[in-house]
Amino acid sequence: MRQETIDIAIVIVSWNVWDLLRACLHAIEDQTESTPNPQVRRFGPHGEATLRVVVVDNASQDATPSLLSHRFPWVQGLFLDENLGFTGGNNQGLRALGLLDGPVDEEAGLPRFVYFLNPDTEPLPGSLWALYRGIAGDPTIGAIGPQLRYGDGSLQSSRRRFPTRLTGFFESTWLERAWPDNPWARRYHVAEWSxxxxxxxxxxxxxxLLVRGEALAAVGGFDEGFFMYSEELDLCWRIKAAGWRVVYDPAAVVIHYEGRSSEQVAARRHILFNRSKVRFYRKRFGPLWAELLRRYLLFEYRWQMALERLKWLLGHKRSLRQERIAAYRAVLEDGLEVED
Incomplete structure (x- = not known):
């Protein structure tokens, strides 16, 4: 028997952020209604669309494994024995939904769209419906995303163009801090559009990020070579290469308390961010440009570590200097080497 098709399946990957995850799920709960099926909820002005939620927990040591099912019985919890990263966790969610690893079962009631949400987000009232309405009627759209705002309500930059060969040297680096209005970063952040x-x-x-299920099945989900960072860049690149559009829709607004998972391990964050950057360059521009970027990033970390040591010697915020020196040393020891 053919199962009921779900309009949106939300996949949330969590790691030791129970308080934030709980707030995120409450925000979803507040704009949906229960149905006779305990894991299916309805949303929209008249409850015309259906939704389910899958939380993939990356071996958290906090209250998530013990409290999730008790506090939110309508959520499907997948509790992993090890931290598979953002990409690995999301792909586990896609497998649970039947969208990866094998032919799509047309009788399985697969979701039409998958909404990838960070646990440190809170979708504002009406945002689920606004995004769904923004993509459901246009088969040319492969992915759509809302306007993001920080916890204080200020705008968070979320729109991007694909990087050029020079973008990686001028975005999220010392050069951007020294020249914040440089043309490469402005182009990258779509600064000229409202x-x-x-x-x-x-x-x-x-x-x-709300993605068409058909597009995910076609491109194969997330590339797990990106543990975290740049994974959505790579996914959107493949979605657009397959012929779909990617759309930004500010009619939907989501609060994003950025970085609450990754800030738990500062040195690891630096390593993963820059490894992913190099890895995308290798995929998009080839090994030569990836190696040039890798060497530049390592040079920058050596320079930054020298400055932090000088500030430490001058007695300026020594605990902060020690933390940064340790993080930068970890990056240099790692070397930012990536595999194909």
């Missing part, structure tokens, strides 16, 4: 208008973009920050 964030208050709906628009086609190359890719969107993955804290909140």
């Amino acid at each position: 964030p208050q208008t709906r628009q086609d973009v190359d890719w969107l920050v993955g804290a909140a």
Whole structure:
């Protein structure tokens, strides 16, 4: 018997952020209604669309494994024995939904769309319906994302163009801090377009990204070579290469308390962010440009570590200097080597 098709399946990957995850799930609960099926909820002005939620927990040591099912019985919990990263966790969620590893079963009631949400997000009232309405009626759209805002309500940059060969040297580096208005970073962040208008973009920050199930089945989900960071860039690149559009829609607004999972391990964050950057360059521009970027990033970390040591010697915020020196040393010891 053919099962009921779900309109949106939300996949949330969590790691030791129970308080934030709980707030995220409450925000979803507040704009949905229960149904006779305990794991299916309805949303929309008249409850015309259906939704289910899968939380993939990456071996958290906090209250998540013990409290999730008790506090949110309508959520399907997948509790992993090890931390598979953001990409590995999301792909586990996609497997649970039947969208990876094998032919799509048309009788399985697969979701039409998958909404990847970070646990440190809170979708504002009406945002689920706004995103769904923004993509459901246009088969040319492969992915759509909301306007992101920080916890204080200020705008968070989330629209992007694909990087050029020079972008990686001028974005999220010392050069950007020294020259914040440089043309490569401005182009990358779509600075010339208003964030208050709906628009086609190359890719969107993955804290909140609604993707067509057909597109995910076609491109194969996330590349697990990106443990975290740049994974949504890579996914949107493949979605657009397969012929779909990526759209930014500010009619939907999501609060994003950025970095609450990754800030638990500062040195690891530096390593993973820059490894992913190098890995994408290798995929997009080839090994030569990836190696040039890798060497530049390592040079920058050596320079930054020298500055932090000088500040430590001068007695300026020594505990902060020690933390940064340790993080930068970890990056240099890692070397930012990536595999194909």
